[in-house]
Amino acid sequence: MTEKDFIPSEYTETAYRGSFEWSAPSNIALVKYWGKKANQIPANPSISFTLNECKTITKLAYEHKENTDGISFDFLFEGQPKDSFRPKIEKFFERVQGYLPFLKDYHFTIDTRNTFPHSSGIASSASGMAALAMNLMSLERLLNPDMTDAYFYSKASFLARLGSGSACRSVKGSVVVWGEHAEIEGSSDLFGVPFENVHDVFRSYKDTILLVDKGEKQVSSTVGHDLMHGHPFAERRFAQAHENLSITKKALTDGDVDTFIKIVESEALTLHAMMMTSMPYFILMKPNTLEIINRIWKLRAETQIPVCFTLDAGANVHVLYPENVAVKVLDFIKAELLGYCQNNQYICDEIGTGAVNLQY
Template sequence: MFKEQDFILSNYSSIDKASFSWSAPSNIALVKYWGKKDNGEQIPANPSISFTLNNCKTITSVEVSKKGEAQDFSFDLLFEGQPKEDFKPKIQKFLERIEKFCPYLKEYHFTIDTKNTFPHSSGIASSASGMAALAMNIMSLEKAINPAISDDYFYAKASFLARLGSGSACRSVKGEVVAWGENKTIEGSSDLFGVEFDLLHENFKHFQDTILLVDKGEKQVSSTVGHNLMHGHPYASRRFEQAHENISLLVDILKIGNVAEFIKIVESEALTLHAMMMTSMPYFILMKPNTLEIINKIWKFRAETNIPVCFTLDAGANVHVLYPNNVKEQVLQFIQSELVGYCQNGQYICDEIGNGSQLIINN
């Protein structure tokens, strides 16, 4: 297993210019990551495991050109082809964090052009997909100046770098199911990067995720603030134990294909995440009345039809409706007839399990 010092590059060559383009998807955690170890290095307080999505993704193109002198970071940032100055401080901070591991960064000027396949301000967090896509491009540059690196190293370091930009971004590099955070259940698991879980039962192949956009506004509480509120939280230690327990249970469930038990763990995890927010100090509620309406409608529909559909939530009001591919027609009909009215402007996004980041251009 790779250690942090393995990712510090010391020997590399130089190129004059190159261009790369990668897509990286969003992901939805099944066992939730909430809370960081207090060392400023994006280390999770508990392990998490997620479905990698397919359609909700960021596409980032990067052109690099050799500079005369390596004095500081140099980059232009475009969002959907237009300059985006308010994104630049986050990119600057990211580059500063990863410079120790990528010492070549100041030797090049970067033109970064990024876009999302989902609507801007849709209420879907783009930090995971965005940072993962940028990390993939940086690793393509590293591969160009150090061709000897292996594929395993390439993807592990990409996940490692993405984590330093946004913790959950480390789960957007590979698919279909990715675990992040050291735990006794998944061999090779690490706090430093995500690892792919590849023993997925056929019942979970092509699993669907329809995202109901209940509230498309800005986050009321930033993820950073939310994670920090776990320090000194009265229920934090028990929550972290619970996450380890649920990882163990969910791994077995994913292996044997037990969808009924999957539903119990996933819905409990979603509600636990919001319970931790409601019991922190200061406390906050990110669900909306329509979030609760949708949850109750899902419970009622499942009880009446025995169709295995469930929900999960991220740190917001939107609802991810999860269900097997073989009941897609019935669930979509239910969503359109019963749930769309609770969505802002009737908007929702159909997605499914995907395979992680994809190389588009390497010149």
């Protein structure tokens, strides 16, 4: 599919007033996306686990208006006006209005909340933009009831990407690929596609998120991605991501946990290496991040328990492990790792299935 496929022809129905409500989860990349081209196109493909508990719940109310001069909306976060969020929503609407021509015909009230604390250090842009995109697509499907499910979800992912790149991986699927890859049929730079051929051991994988630092990001994702332009190691990194995605694809299909661990941990450290070697440079890990990593390595070496870590663009640690060792890993986390978390805080999560319509 091309971008032109997401520009609708005339709508066949009308809608005057109503609302929708969707939840959309956060996701954690296994092979990392770092660096992008114009229009939120990734410089390399990525693959992620969709989470289950960490999600955004968004209600979109719409009312037809006579004045079609521009897009108008009210934004509420947890029921209260949140003006600091408006610029990001305005920018999103500007980017998508060519693909959703009905936007100027309505006044919207967007009421959103997260199932995790906003200050927890868990990125909410992916889940938030995905949830908003699902609601907007629900309205477009009212206006065009012949829309297929395949188109609905592909376009929702396409729109979410224009709000936050990784949001396209929060729409559908337990494991999602974003970015063109030679070995993955249907893969696209424009939207995420579910990776279906997943071995049973990974279908119930756990992710316990250790909140090492809940503070403001030292560097925004947008700035971080831009630092890959002219980065001395950029081209080799982009090639490495393609190679690692091939290896991860096979490991996920074969149930090869050992190979999965090697690639996932290497990818996490490579992401941070890219930031440490950019200009300007950043160290986003904290001393406690390194302590946690070393203790995970020690546990794995001494017990052969298949537990590993990954990182996002921050200090928090995602501890990944199969369901059949969950009791042992959680005991280890409580006994040895919580002291390295801010206020002993952590979130227990697991692999999920994507966005959910809450009005059914």
